[in-house]
Amino acid sequence: MKVLMSLLPSLPALPIPRALLSHYRRHPLQLLALATMIVLATMLWTGVNHLTSQARASLDQSEQAVAERQQVVRDDGQALMVEDFVSLRLVGVCVMPWLEVTPASGNRIIGIDPLAAHCFGAGAARGGDQPLDGKPFVDMSTAASAGEAHLYLLTPDSTQDSDLPAAYHLKTFATGPETGELGDSFLLNLEALGVLVLLITALLLRSVYLLGLAQRRDSFALLHRFGVSPGQVQRWLVLEIIALALICVVPGVGLGRWLAAGLGGGFGQALDGLFDIPLYAGQGQGWITPVLVMLTVVVIACLGDLLLLRFRERLSLSVPNQGRLATALFLAGLVMAWLAPSLPWVFVAVALVFAGAAWLTPTAVTGFANWRAGQSKAPLARWRYRELAVLARRLTLPLVALQFALAMVLAIQALVTTFEDTFDRWLGQRLEAAYYIEVPAGADSRKAVDWLTGHQASNPGMQWHQVIRGSTRMADKAAASRQQVDVYALAPISTLITGWGLLEAEDHPWETLAGNKGVMINEQLARRQTLGAGDTLQLVLDGQTRDMRILGVYPDYGRPVGEVLMNAEALPENFIARSESFSITPGELGITSVTDGLKRLWGVETLSMRDNSTIRELATGVFDQTFALTRAMTVLTLILAASALLMMGWVFFTTRAWYFRLLVVWGMSQRQVAGQLLRLALALTGGIALLALPLGIWLTWVLVHRINPLAFGWSLPMAVYPTFWLELGALSLAIGVSIAALMRRQLGKPSVARVSASALTGGER
Amino acid sequence: MTESLLAVRGLSKHFVSGNETVPVIEKLTFTLGQGQSLALVGRSGSGKSTLLNLLCGLESPDAGTIVMQGQVFEAGSAATREKAAAWADLRRQQIGVVFQEANLMPALTLLENVRFRAQLAGRDPANSEDWLTRLDIGELAQRYPDQVSGGQRQRAALAMVFSMEPALILADEPTGSLDRQTAAEVTQVLFDLQARYRCGLILATHDAELAAGCQQLLDLGHMSAV
Ligand SMILES: Nc1ncnc2c1ncn2[C@@H]1O[C@H](COP(=O)(O)OP(=O)(O)OP(=O)(O)O)[C@@H](O)[C@H]1O
Ligand SMILES: [Mg+2]
Numbered sequence: 001m002k003v004l005m006s007l008l009p010s011l012p013a014l015p016i017p018r019a020l021l022s023h024y025r026r027h028p029l030q031l032l033a034l035a036t037m038i039v040l041a042t043m044l045w046t047g048v049n050h051l052t053s054q055a056r057a058s059l060d061q062s063e064q065a066v067a068e069r070q071q072v073v074r075d076d077g078q079a080l081m082v083e084d085f086v087s088l089r090l091v092g093v094c095v096m097p098w099l100e101v102t103p104a105s106g107n108r109i110i111g112i113d114p115l116a117a118h119c120f121g122a123g124a125a126r127g128g129d130q131p132l133d134g135k136p137f138v139d140m141s142t143a144a145s146a147g148e149a150h151l152y153l154l155t156p157d158s159t160q161d162s163d164l165p166a167a168y169h170l171k172t173f174a175t176g177p178e179t180g181e182l183g184d185s186f187l188l189n190l191e192a193l194g195v196l197v198l199l200i201t202a203l204l205l206r207s208v209y210l211l212g213l214a215q216r217r218d219s220f221a222l223l224h225r226f227g228v229s230p231g232q233v234q235r236w237l238v239l240e241i242i243a244l245a246l247i248c249v250v251p252g253v254g255l256g257r258w259l260a261a262g263l264g265g266g267f268g269q270a271l272d273g274l275f276d277i278p279l280y281a282g283q284g285q286g287w288i289t290p291v292l293v294m295l296t297v298v299v300i301a302c303l304g305d306l307l308l309l310r311f312r313e314r315l316s317l318s319v320p321n322q323g324r325l326a327t328a329l330f331l332a333g334l335v336m337a338w339l340a341p342s343l344p345w346v347f348v349a350v351a352l353v354f355a356g357a358a359w360l361t362p363t364a365v366t367g368f369a370n371w372r373a374g375q376s377k378a379p380l381a382r383w384r385y386r387e388l389a390v391l392a393r394r395l396t397l398p399l400v401a402l403q404f405a406l407a408m409v410l411a412i413q414a415l416v417t418t419f420e421d422t423f424d425r426w427l428g429q430r431l432e433a434a435y436y437i438e439v440p441a442g443a444d445s446r447k448a449v450d451w452l453t454g455h456q457a458s459n460p461g462m463q464w465h466q467v468i469r470g471s472t473r474m475a476d477k478a479a480a481s482r483q484q485v486d487v488y489a490l491a492p493i494s495t496l497i498t499g500w501g502l503l504e505a506e507d508h509p510w511e512t513l514a515g516n517k518g519v520m521i522n523e524q525l526a527r528r529q530t531l532g533a534g535d536t537l538q539l540v541l542d543g544q545t546r547d548m549r550i551l552g553v554y555p556d557y558g559r560p561v562g563e564v565l566m567n568a569e570a571l572p573e574n575f576i577a578r579s580e581s582f583s584i585t586p587g588e589l590g591i592t593s594v595t596d597g598l599k600r601l602w603g604v605e606t607l608s609m610r611d612n613s614t615i616r617e618l619a620t621g622v623f624d625q626t627f628a629l630t631r632a633m634t635v636l637t638l639i640l641a642a643s644a645l646l647m648m649g650w651v652f653f654t655t656r657a658w659y660f661r662l663l664v665v666w667g668m669s670q671r672q673v674a675g676q677l678l679r680l681a682l683a684l685t686g687g688i689a690l691l692a693l694p695l696g697i698w699l700t701w702v703l704v705h706r707i708n709p710l711a712f713g714w715s716l717p718m719a720v721y722p723t724f725w726l727e728l729g730a731l732s733l734a735i736g737v738s739i740a741a742l743m744r745r746q747l748g749k750p751s752v753a754r755v756s757a758s759a760l761t762g763g764e765r
Numbered sequence: 766m767t768e769s770l771l772a773v774r775g776l777s778k779h780f781v782s783g784n785e786t787v788p789v790i791e792k793l794t795f796t797l798g799q800g801q802s803l804a805l806v807g808r809s810g811s812g813k814s815t816l817l818n819l820l821c822g823l824e825s826p827d828a829g830t831i832v833m834q835g836q837v838f839e840a841g842s843a844a845t846r847e848k849a850a851a852w853a854d855l856r857r858q859q860i861g862v863v864f865q866e867a868n869l870m871p872a873l874t875l876l877e878n879v880r881f882r883a884q885l886a887g888r889d890p891a892n893s894e895d896w897l898t899r900l901d902i903g904e905l906a907q908r909y910p911d912q913v914s915g916g917q918r919q920r921a922a923l924a925m926v927f928s929m930e931p932a933l934i935l936a937d938e939p940t941g942s943l944d945r946q947t948a949a950e951v952t953q954v955l956f957d958l959q960a961r962y963r964c965g966l967i968l969a970t971h972d973a974e975l976a977a978g979c980q981q982l983l984d985l986g987h988m989s990a991v
Contacts (some may be wrong), residue, residue: 383881662868662870665821
């Protein structure tokens with residue numbers, strides 16, 4: 001802004017730009033407003049975008065860190081030694097040593113060998129190119145010296161059992177559950193949020209720019225009289241806005257990154273303290289993309305209609321009143337969103353609905369106000385409604401931006417709250433017990449069952465069950481399509497799982513399951529096969545088709561595979577288990593007693609164990625921060641929209657103050673006039689909040705019930721939060737009060753000029 | 766002798782611009798009888814508008830007394846709130862003000878404007894249409910201010926003022942932005958109606974012809990020059 005101002009005197013003696021810019025020399029505040037808006041809009045969008053990409057990277061990393069991998073283990077169940085690594089490498093198997101060390105005090109340390117990791121390929125070999133100076137991941141030698149160590153040998157997914165020498169086999173290496181599609185889905189929604197923020201900032205920019213243009217109308221008219229063609233003026237305006245955008249976008253992007261870093265910094269620290277894996281991806285996007293995107297947005301927002309409309313038409317601020325077209329767009333969007341067969345169509349539908357809403361909102365407010373004006377007998381009320389109509393028309397763009405911002409905040413709030421809730425329940429389901437202990441190869445799980453049963457009697461706080469995972473086929477009525485389903489067998493049916501929320505269920509489903517009188521299926525299977533509680537499922541077990549009663553359907557939050565939850569007693573003797581494990585909450589007994597007991601029982605030195613509470617903490621931490629940041633960014637958008645409305649309202653009111661002053665001349669007290677002002681402002685922002693409500697709810701519905709199922713094949717529950725609506729309503733009214741307060745200050749000035757040129761032609765209406 | 770509508774004694778007003786005190790009106794004394802007219806003349810900046818503002822309570826004087834319809838307003842005395850309320854009542858019901866332009870609410874039709882003003886003054890709004898007809902703009906009743914000419918807007922402004930049946934009309938260059946012909950027509954209507962309804966009129970103007978139509982003349986420029 002300063003830079004631009006200092007450029008003014010030194011400009012070459014080009015008459016047109018000089019004349020154009022001389023306006024800003026007289027009204028530097030207008031230039032400042034436009035520049036500030038560009039900077040703020042850029043900052044906001046860059047911030048959101050930066051955070052989204054950070055969140056994506058963080059979630060990717062956390063997912064990678066806890067994702068299932070493959071490891072090579074010995075057939076005899078003994079611990080791996082360095083000799084195993086050497087012999088495997090000698091036969092050409094790609095293995096990466098992963099040394100877990102638990103020092104006497106402090107966090108688990110993981111030692112990896114970056115050189116050996118190269119055969120994993122770029123994606124999996126995290127740390128391969130970077131120096132290993134992070135706390136949790138250290139070099140092998142450092143780790144080995146830290147204390148008692150356990151060696152794992154990881155191998156890429158491409159390694160097959162047949163690639164291994166005899167005496168070894170593959171096994172899954174799980175450090176945690178996958179956040180999978182729940183995370184992806186949230187990110188998709190975050191991206192939708194980013195697009196909306198971009199749209200809102202574009203609207204705000206446009207409103208400020210058009211306001212500036214309107215104020216320069218006189219200069220343009222003068223230039224026109226001096227024989228300058230509109231085309232020439234247009235070209236200079238294009239240059240002007242590009243120059244301004246160039247000057248303002250770069251600092252805006254910088255500020256946005258700074259904002260995201262500031263908000264995200266605490267995030268990173270919180271994560272570092274939570275788990276032994278660096279999950280916070282500090283790096284977001286580079287500079288080029290946001291700068292280019294924002295330059296494009298600024299130019300399109302300010303000059304997008306340049307090619308479409310003639311210059312003079314463009315200078316008149318009114319939005320063409322093509323109510324029918326707007327309604328058609330709006331309705332088409334609604335129908336399309338409902339029936340859309342694929343994601344792109346839904347996005348087009350959302351665009352249509354928002355475009356229609358942008359058009360219809362001012363028309364609706366104006367229409368309503370004029371209708372009320374016609375209805376009201378009291379002259380003052382009639383006058384007020386007419387003024388409301390004028391305000392709605394003149395402040396169209398900032399009002400629509402506020403409406404969109406409110407709708408977005410509403411939808412994001414509902415979405416984030418739903419995600420939080422779902423995520424909690426999802427974690428509860430995946431991490432049902434405090435610990436998860438794998439049954440080592442060759443060990444007899446029945447011994448453990450007896451041992452645990454024995455100990456549970458003397459430890460009432462202890463809860464446990466055995467989990468057997470595998471797969472089988474469904475015997476479809478149409479025998480041609482035999483479906484593979486996962487088997488998730490439990491015994492006993494403990495209180496660890498009886499708390500699960502079920503989507504539908506028969507009476508006393510858990511008791512019936514414990515009595516081995518039926519099975520439960522996951523949401524995915526229920527949807528695919530259109531099965532429900534009370535139906536019969538035909539499973540092929542031990543070569544025979546068995547009819548099983550479906551006792552209930554449990555939510556799976558995005559698991560793409562059909563799954564049957566059954567009592568392990570129902571499994572045939574020869575069922576091939578993919579994995580066997582125990583979920584244990586040890587209670588007062590303590591986990592060390594349990595692990596020691598099991599080690600002794602199975603005759604092994606180490607157990608593969610997962611500490612679920614740490615993972616839960618980690619996962620909750622990552623999501624909580626992402627949720628908090630998402631909320632923060634939407635609120636910032638709302639604040640920007642509100643300040644834009646405040647500013648535009650204030651500027652507009654300077655052209656209107658005379659008429660409010662007229663009321664004083666006509667014998668109303670300052671207080672009464674201020675009261676009218678307040679009612680007007682409140683009607684305006686309150687009305688916008690009311691109109692934002694259905695749009696916000698619709699947007700929530702689209703995100704939850706259209707976009708998510710189309711993208712991922714499952715849907716979140718849709719919840720609405722009326723208390724939050726009330727909060728938003730209160731916020732809108734607060735904006736209204738602020739506008740009224742600002743206007744009142746102008747009214748208080750002793751002499752209000754009949755400033756606007758329009759007063760000469762009777763005033764704008 | 767006609768009963769006095771307005772008596773002004775020793776009225777003074779100054780403005781402070783920067784650190785300079787600009788005296789605008791100094792020790793002004795005059796009276797206006799019921800139904801009488803007074804032309805306020807003087808060069809630009811001589812304080813015509815300021816005096817009109819003082820006479821309807823939109824500005825408060827530094828010194829002097831204004832007696833309006835028996836109500837006494839003394840400069841500097843306490844009870845500013847009561848004074849403001851009393852002035853507001855007078856403006857609503859007794860004093861009609863006409864400016865050079867922008868006398869109408871832009872979002873209301875001419876008829877709605879007249880009704881609005883009449884109702885504020887507590888008069889029967891049913892006569893509003895008649896007032897427009899009397900001012901020759903009856904057929905424009907449903908138009909908005911920006912849909913009629915400047916002269917027609919000033920006629921509508923006069924219709925508003927007369928519809929409130931005022932005791933006093935303060936007109937600040939009411940024809941200042943009209944062409945001579947239109948100005949003459951509007952002035953004619955103003956004088957006619959003022960005479961018929963016997964209300965006082967104080968008319969600030971640069972136009973000597975217009976000033977000559979009034980019964981009294983107050984030259985502020987002359988006063989401040991002395
Ligand atoms: N609010 C104010 N603050 C400071 N000075 C003011 C204010 N209002 C008026 N003045 C000054 O008081 C003087 C009288 O102004 P006023 O508007 O009354 O003149 P006028 O006779 O109506 O002029 P014109 O014929 O141009 O309308 C001028 O010098 C003006 O600058
Ligand atoms: Mg004046």
